[in-house]
Amino acid sequence: MEVIDGNSAIAEAIKQIGPDVVISYPQIPSISILESIASFIANGEMDSEFLNVDSDYSAMSACIGVAASGGRAFTATASQGLALMHETLFIASSLRLPIVMGITNRALAAPINFNADHSDSMAQRDSGWIQIFSENSQEAYDNIIQAFKIAENKEVRTPVMVGIDSTFNFNVHENVYVQTNDEILEFENKPDSNYSILDIENPKTVGSFCTPDYFFEHKINQNKGIESSRKIIKDVGREFGDRFNRYYGYFETYKLEDAEFAVILMSSAAGIAKKAIDAMRKKGEKVGLLKLRVFRPFPYKELRESLSNLKSIAVLDRVLTPGTYGGPLFIETMAALYGLEKRPLVYPYIYGLGGRDIMLKHIEDTFDDIKKSFNNEKSNFEIKYINLRE
Amino acid sequence: MITLKELTNKEDLFVSGHGLCPGCGIPIILKLVLRATEYPIVISNATGCLQIASTKFPATSWKLNWIHSSLGNAASTISGIETMYRVLKKKGKLQTDTEIKFLAIVGDGGTNDIGLSSLSGAIERGHDFVYLCYDNQSYANSGGQRSSASPIGTSTSTTPTGKVLPGKLQYRKDITKIIVAHKLPYVAQTAPWNWEDLYTKAKKAFDIEGPAYLNVLNPCPKKWGIPSNKSIELTRIAADTCVWPLYEIEAGKNINVNYKPENKLPVTEWLKSQNRFKHLLNIENRWIVDEIQDEVDQNWKWLLKQEKRGINN
Numbered sequence: 001m002e003v004i005d006g007n008s009a010i011a012e013a014i015k016q017i018g019p020d021v022v023i024s025y026p027q028i029p030s031i032s033i034l035e036s037i038a039s040f041i042a043n044g045e046m047d048s049e050f051l052n053v054d055s056d057y058s059a060m061s062a063c064i065g066v067a068a069s070g071g072r073a074f075t076a077t078a079s080q081g082l083a084l085m086h087e088t089l090f091i092a093s094s095l096r097l098p099i100v101m102g103i104t105n106r107a108l109a110a111p112i113n114f115n116a117d118h119s120d121s122m123a124q125r126d127s128g129w130i131q132i133f134s135e136n137s138q139e140a141y142d143n144i145i146q147a148f149k150i151a152e153n154k155e156v157r158t159p160v161m162v163g164i165d166s167t168f169n170f171n172v173h174e175n176v177y178v179q180t181n182d183e184i185l186e187f188e189n190k191p192d193s194n195y196s197i198l199d200i201e202n203p204k205t206v207g208s209f210c211t212p213d214y215f216f217e218h219k220i221n222q223n224k225g226i227e228s229s230r231k232i233i234k235d236v237g238r239e240f241g242d243r244f245n246r247y248y249g250y251f252e253t254y255k256l257e258d259a260e261f262a263v264i265l266m267s268s269a270a271g272i273a274k275k276a277i278d279a280m281r282k283k284g285e286k287v288g289l290l291k292l293r294v295f296r297p298f299p300y301k302e303l304r305e306s307l308s309n310l311k312s313i314a315v316l317d318r319v320l321t322p323g324t325y326g327g328p329l330f331i332e333t334m335a336a337l338y339g340l341e342k343r344p345l346v347y348p349y350i351y352g353l354g355g356r357d358i359m360l361k362h363i364e365d366t367f368d369d370i371k372k373s374f375n376n377e378k379s380n381f382e383i384k385y386i387n388l389r390e
Numbered sequence: 391m392i393t394l395k396e397l398t399n400k401e402d403l404f405v406s407g408h409g410l411c412p413g414c415g416i417p418i419i420l421k422l423v424l425r426a427t428e429y430p431i432v433i434s435n436a437t438g439c440l441q442i443a444s445t446k447f448p449a450t451s452w453k454l455n456w457i458h459s460s461l462g463n464a465a466s467t468i469s470g471i472e473t474m475y476r477v478l479k480k481k482g483k484l485q486t487d488t489e490i491k492f493l494a495i496v497g498d499g500g501t502n503d504i505g506l507s508s509l510s511g512a513i514e515r516g517h518d519f520v521y522l523c524y525d526n527q528s529y530a531n532s533g534g535q536r537s538s539a540s541p542i543g544t545s546t547s548t549t550p551t552g553k554v555l556p557g558k559l560q561y562r563k564d565i566t567k568i569i570v571a572h573k574l575p576y577v578a579q580t581a582p583w584n585w586e587d588l589y590t591k592a593k594k595a596f597d598i599e600g601p602a603y604l605n606v607l608n609p610c611p612k613k614w615g616i617p618s619n620k621s622i623e624l625t626r627i628a629a630d631t632c633v634w635p636l637y638e639i640e641a642g643k644n645i646n647v648n649y650k651p652e653n654k655l656p657v658t659e660w661l662k663s664q665n666r667f668k669h670l671l672n673i674e675n676r677w678i679v680d681e682i683q684d685e686v687d688q689n690w691k692w693l694l695k696q697e698k699r700g701i702n703n
Contacts, residue, residue, distance in 0.1 A: 049476065058507065065466070200486055218447075
């Protein structure tokens with residue numbers, strides 16, 4: 001057990017996995033992940049190559065080069081850096097390169113801000129990457145370990161980004177179970193990649209020009225990778241649990257089984273939501289939580305099963321996507337539930353932009369709100385903003 | 391020195407069937423460059439004429455390992471590949487015993503504009519690779535727009551000549567000198583009219599350890615407005631007018647000017663040979679011709695002076 005923050009937990013996982021190349025460009029606050037790794041290398045604790053590059057755009061481009069050469073590549077970024085990578089993210093996933101990236105989720109400018117929100121990752125939701133979100137340091141560590149195994153699976157071969165909320169300005173140190181190096185190596189069991197553009201005996205043309213004759217089929221083939229990950233993510237999460245006693249699936253439910261009302265959200269706000277639910281349960285309220293871990297691929301079938309018996313649901317998005325009816329999590333949840341004959345009422349909420357606090361009372365108010373709406377006292381399906389100054 | 395006959399007998403690693411235009415300099419440049427090393431080459435090619443024309447799926451003109459990522463990142467892509475090569479070599483996991491050479495191929499738009507940071511970073515980090523810029527002085531693949539390598543006065547699709555404007559109003563970026571400022575082991579400027587010069591420089595670039603940069607003037611019949619059967623010999627006028635001097639800088643210090651015309655021609659000989667410049671010969675644009683002549687003369691003087699004194703003196 002170590003007492004560390006989320007970025008250190010990610011660095012610790014990377015030290016144990018020892019990717020071939022770690023690529024670094026400074027962004028606040030993800031850079032501390034890379035600084036820790038640089039210091040491990042400087043002290044001989046790991047022997048990965050470390051590349052300091054000229055931009056996040058070059059960082060992802062170098063990851064593409066490493067992965068296309070059969071190597072394990074890791075980088076970390078946040079916010080503006082992730083936005084600058086946007087173009088190359090599509091290339092990495094289309095070329096089926098199993099890159100793993102840590103994201104300290106941070107608001108996108110303007111105005112510039114260093115605190116938690118999901119606008120950076122959500123702007124990449126169609127980039128073809130698997131997207132996993134972590135509630136705390138422990139999950140960040142566990143998710144990074146699992147990410148390589150998911151990404152490198154032969155059926156999957158799709159890059160993975162693992163998010164953890166920015167804790168800039170905070171000092172959130174938590175207890176983290178760190179497995180031994182041997183345990184991690186045994187779990188990873190990395191197969192030697194047989195696909196490499198350094199394989200000079202078998203010349204390859206990677207990244208061709210493609211006309212309408214073939215483009216559509218290429219994209220459908222690519223999609224098979226992330227679709228295959230649905231099973232692999234579950235398998236890897238179960239194997240991880242069997243080995244280390246911490247089980248993972250597409251999402252975590254908290255007191256949801258008999259709940260009538262639920263909140264859905266991702267990442268760090270789950271902690272306060274669980275506390276609010278405990279408090280309300282003591283008063284006899286049937287409330288619960290669904291914390292989504294895997295946003296891509298979106299687990300629509302499993303959500304249907306878990307949510308169908310609820311009366312109403314508040315979907316809390318930590319991102320504002322201007323001009324849409326609710327945030328991405330709301331829209332996707334609505335789409336998933338629409339096929340049900342009897343479905344819960346679903347309400348869109350936006351919270352926590354640029355690191356705005358969300359507290360116990362906000363979760364309680366939200367539950368009260370959807371309860372009233374359900375009971376038709378004041379049915380209102382418009383977007384609501386939590387803890388926004390009037 | 392290798393003979394042309396010996397060169398022709400070497401295997402072609404870039405084969406026919408591609409869609410490059412008749413008279414385009416790229417295949418000729420490429421065939422010389424790819425013959426300049428005995429070792430296998432892995433290529434990172436930026437988006438552009440060459441990439442599009444040579445890899446129309448499911449066909450390919452490449453008989454070696456080749457990757458394309460995007461327009462602005464060929465240098466950072468090859469740095470990832472070259473790094474992985476070093477990792478595998480260190481761990482003894484390379485599938486081959488032979489040394490591998492790394493080559494980034496990029497047009498002038500991807501070099502001077504959108505990929506400059508990627509290129510500069512890869513050179514600064516000291517990766518062992520050759521960067522080949524085929525400089526046709528415009529964004530030819532997307533239809534001939536102005537790049538920062540287009541010379542002053544050029545008529546391009548985004549700086550067209552019109553009733554009030556004479557084409558591009560700014561000087562071209564001297565990318566070779568920008569690269570020289572990185573103090574890398576080898577920088578050279580060359581052109582396909584002089585195959586021996588081009589081949590020798592490519593060979594030096596591959597042989598030297600660390601980053602090497604080649605800037606090659608690439609004639610573009612379509613966008614320059616020249617007959618396709620004259621494109622290669624036309625690049626000689628660029629050397630005879632000193633518009634495109636052939637020179638090299640070794641170890642960031644010694645500069646060799648590799649071709650000195652016996653009879654240095656006025657720049658008008660270069661300008662009048664191409665449709666993209668022909669409006670400059672009109673009397674009202676005389677000032678632009680004077681500015682070009684002045685810039686060319688100053689640069690030529692500077693090169694000859696530095697050849698004697700060394701680049702840093």
